[in-house]
Amino acid sequence: MPRFNALGFGFLAPAMIVVTLFFLAPVILTVFFAFTNMSTSTGITGGEYLLTQSSLREVRARSVSEETVQKLESTVYAVDEAGLARLAAARDAATADELAALHGGAEFTSRREMERALKDLRENRIRSTRDRKTLADLFTTSVMDERFQTETEFRTALSAANISEPDQSELVEVAYTGWTWTTENMRLLFSLDSSWRYAANTVFYVVLTLSFNVGFGLFLAISTFYLPAPIANTFRTIWFLPRILPPVLYVLMWYWLTWDTGIISSFMGLFGVSPRNWMLDTATNAWVVIILINGFVGASLGMILFSSAIKTIPDSMLYASEVDGANRWQQIRFIILPQLRWPILFTSSYQTLSLLTSFEYILLATDGGPGGATEVWALAAYHTALNNYGGNLQYGLGAAYALVLVVIGIVTSALYLRFFNFKELVSKPRIEQ
Amino acid sequence: MQLRLKNFTKTFDGLTVIDNLDLTVESGEMMALLGPSGCGKSTTLFTICGIHRMNGGTLHFGERDVSDLPSQKRNVGVVFQNYALYPHMNIRENIAFPLRVQKLDTATINRKVGEIAELVHIPELLGRRPAQLSGGQQQRVALARALVRQPDVLLLDEPLANLDAKLRLEMRSEIRRIQLETGITAILVTHDQVEAMSMCDRIALMKDGKIVQLSAPDQMYNDPVDTFVAGFLGNPPISYLDANVADGQFQTGGGGIAISDALKPKVSGQIQLGIRPEYFGPQFGSGLQGKISFVETQGREDLYNVTLSNGAVLRSIQPSGRRLKLGETVDWGVDADHALAFTTDGARI
Numbered sequence: 001m002p003r004f005n006a007l008g009f010g011f012l013a014p015a016m017i018v019v020t021l022f023f024l025a026p027v028i029l030t031v032f033f034a035f036t037n038m039s040t041s042t043g044i045t046g047g048e049y050l051l052t053q054s055s056l057r058e059v060r061a062r063s064v065s066e067e068t069v070q071k072l073e074s075t076v077y078a079v080d081e082a083g084l085a086r087l088a089a090a091r092d093a094a095t096a097d098e099l100a101a102l103h104g105g106a107e108f109t110s111r112r113e114m115e116r117a118l119k120d121l122r123e124n125r126i127r128s129t130r131d132r133k134t135l136a137d138l139f140t141t142s143v144m145d146e147r148f149q150t151e152t153e154f155r156t157a158l159s160a161a162n163i164s165e166p167d168q169s170e171l172v173e174v175a176y177t178g179w180t181w182t183t184e185n186m187r188l189l190f191s192l193d194s195s196w197r198y199a200a201n202t203v204f205y206v207v208l209t210l211s212f213n214v215g216f217g218l219f220l221a222i223s224t225f226y227l228p229a230p231i232a233n234t235f236r237t238i239w240f241l242p243r244i245l246p247p248v249l250y251v252l253m254w255y256w257l258t259w260d261t262g263i264i265s266s267f268m269g270l271f272g273v274s275p276r277n278w279m280l281d282t283a284t285n286a287w288v289v290i291i292l293i294n295g296f297v298g299a300s301l302g303m304i305l306f307s308s309a310i311k312t313i314p315d316s317m318l319y320a321s322e323v324d325g326a327n328r329w330q331q332i333r334f335i336i337l338p339q340l341r342w343p344i345l346f347t348s349s350y351q352t353l354s355l356l357t358s359f360e361y362i363l364l365a366t367d368g369g370p371g372g373a374t375e376v377w378a379l380a381a382y383h384t385a386l387n388n389y390g391g392n393l394q395y396g397l398g399a400a401y402a403l404v405l406v407v408i409g410i411v412t413s414a415l416y417l418r419f420f421n422f423k424e425l426v427s428k429p430r431i432e433q
Numbered sequence: 434m435q436l437r438l439k440n441f442t443k444t445f446d447g448l449t450v451i452d453n454l455d456l457t458v459e460s461g462e463m464m465a466l467l468g469p470s471g472c473g474k475s476t477t478l479f480t481i482c483g484i485h486r487m488n489g490g491t492l493h494f495g496e497r498d499v500s501d502l503p504s505q506k507r508n509v510g511v512v513f514q515n516y517a518l519y520p521h522m523n524i525r526e527n528i529a530f531p532l533r534v535q536k537l538d539t540a541t542i543n544r545k546v547g548e549i550a551e552l553v554h555i556p557e558l559l560g561r562r563p564a565q566l567s568g569g570q571q572q573r574v575a576l577a578r579a580l581v582r583q584p585d586v587l588l589l590d591e592p593l594a595n596l597d598a599k600l601r602l603e604m605r606s607e608i609r610r611i612q613l614e615t616g617i618t619a620i621l622v623t624h625d626q627v628e629a630m631s632m633c634d635r636i637a638l639m640k641d642g643k644i645v646q647l648s649a650p651d652q653m654y655n656d657p658v659d660t661f662v663a664g665f666l667g668n669p670p671i672s673y674l675d676a677n678v679a680d681g682q683f684q685t686g687g688g689g690i691a692i693s694d695a696l697k698p699k700v701s702g703q704i705q706l707g708i709r710p711e712y713f714g715p716q717f718g719s720g721l722q723g724k725i726s727f728v729e730t731q732g733r734e735d736l737y738n739v740t741l742s743n744g745a746v747l748r749s750i751q752p753s754g755r756r757l758k759l760g761e762t763v764d765w766g767v768d769a770d771h772a773l774a775f776t777t778d779g780a781r782i
């Protein structure tokens with residue numbers, strides 16, 4: 001019977017905190033953000049209610065009555081209780097009373113008419129034109145260009161402007177400047193041409209980089225296997241350098257190599273080739289550089305994994321193949337490669353996942369350029385959510401991009417776990433060697 | 434095919450493991466390389482198949498000088514201690530591998546694999562994988578793979594070490610049968626004297642990279658060149674007594690032992706006597722008194738240790754039934770014709 005063990009939980013706690021903080025929380029937040037329209041303009045906290053001239057266009061697109069639109073467009077000055085109260089506060093009660101006696105209940109469709117009405121006052125004459133202009137504004141019933149902190153305030157204002165209840169609800173939605181729940185991101189994701197192009201770029205990038213990784217990793221592992229141990233170790237260490245180098249430095253070296261005043265250009269200059277940026281000149285250049293940058297890093301991991309897998313092949317089996325008459329190539333083809341089947345599959349599936357989500361080398365090298373040619377899905381998510389050229393960071397849409405990767409990641413991980421049958425992988429071999 | 438190893442020298446990192454070894458295995462002969470761990474027997478075997486390179490000397494298969502050939506070109510069949518079957522291939526592919534790398538056509542390969550599978554009695558296993566076979570079956574597959582391309586010599590590296598006792602007995606006779614049927618020249622590397630004696634025509638007993646004695650099993654048993662050989666062969670092992678030649682007898686602590694006519698002119702002074710357990714007992718008269726200090730019942734036979742009065746221990750093996758007790762005093766004799774005499778530093782007299 002499993003025994004409850006406080007110490008065990010104590011040991012688990014740090015791991016659980018880290019997993020929750022750095023894995024679960026981001027995933028949950030991604031799902032949450034993906035179904036909102038959060039952006040720089042909405043902010044991530046609440047918002048206000050504001051109708052502007054530009055929001056009127058949206059109002060027209062909705063099922064709002066023509067009358068309401070008219071009301072919004074035209075500013076109406078009404079001599080009503082509220083206006084009179086404001087006037088009483090601004091000047092005095094006598095003025096308000098006189099205006100009520102003269103024009104109580106009247107509505108004017110322009111400021112000029114309202115000012116004329118104010119001019120009609122005899123007992124409490126308002127002499128200054130400027131004062132009349134200011135006071136006229138007190139009777140405006142328009143809700144345009146005015147900020148309301150809460151929905152209730154906004155609705156009160158709309159009611160005051162005699163806007164019908166159903167239209168009010170529409171206007172509340174249009175006027176809200178904060179974020180709202182929406183599935184719009186998902187629809188957008190699958191309808192945008194650009195997202196399909198990012199997907200195609202990603203597939204291209206993953207397939208080619210992976211082939212390079214595994215192929216080159218295998219080549220390194222097998223070739224170093226046949227070298228004497230000290231030389232082989234030196235080679236392995238050299239090939240491992242890209243991985244332990246900080247990515248920024250590593251990519252900086254590629255800059256030096258590929259800049260139009262860089263090593264390649266200088267060297268090619270000797271043969272009369274005019275200097276150019278070998279990284280960003282064309283899409284082909286960019287892809288070659290991206291795949292090499294990622295490929296060399298990935299190949300080093302493959303090399304280590306494959307090397308250790310080759311070392312687990314018993315010597316006697318290699319000896320046996322030699323006395324059986326197999327030459328080097330046949331030994332690789334018939335003995336070594338078949339026994340590397342699992343490491344190759346494992347590396348491929350593992351790296352597929354990490355390549356899908358990793359974009360740091362592309363970001364540092366081409367930043368998706370030239371002209372979005374190397375923009376992959378993960379980089380698009382980053383650009384949309386966190387580094388938008390237009391300045392309006394679309395957190396919601398970016399999260400939707402990321403959510404697609406999260407779903408793909410979780411589904412494929414689950415499939416891999418099943419496919420690789422980890423229980424069997426870690427079980428003891430049936431033949432003792 | 435005759436195998437000739439001349440002046441063979443092998444060093445590892447400057448350490449000479451084998452120095453100037455000569456060995457000739459006659460065509461169709463099965464030779465055992467017998468010796469304790471580290472004596473160089475496996476090194477010799479791996480050099481013959483080309484996995485290790487020679488540092489000096491020559492190796493001929495018949496008239497062909499193979500000293501500098503890589504193992505691929507030597508045409509040897511090797512059975513490794515762990516069989517070294519290819520786990521990702523089924524049995525048919527395993528056996529066919531040496532032919533496949535020669536790029537023979539499929540029909541020939543199938544025919545040869547079928548024949549060899551019949552020879553080693555595994556035709557029904559061809560579709561399986563190595564992991565699905567028992568140790569004995571894997572052993573047969575390894576033999577088949579080694580033999581399928583008709584090698585000049587067959588090399589067996591401790592082939593029975595990984596088998597349980599019963600299978601070992603069975604495979605011992607099977608390997609010998611197959612060797613005799615194919616008439617192939619074979620070398621068996623083993624540290625088990627019983628294997629060497631029961632399977633081979635001749636035994637080369639090695640120690641510290643040298644062959645101490647090379648002769649037929651019975652001759653090596655009955656006529657060892659020194660105490661090492663005498664002690665290595667025989668189970669339970671031979672026991673030694675310090676003795677003095679005086680009054681026409683070997684004088685030992687426990688009594689006197691007669692000297693055979695053959696030995697009489699050669700021995701004098703202080704010597705070592707080697708007495709095998711089967712030549713010490715009541716059936717050989719009396720003369721050595723001692724106490725039974727150990728009894729081991731082996732079913733058909735009983736093994737006794739007899740401690741003589743001077744503290745020396747003699748082993749005796751007797752048909753079971755006597756039921757002597759620990760501590761009993763006995764007075765047994767030695768078969769003088771089979772007592773082996775050695776000098777004090779171990780050489781045979």
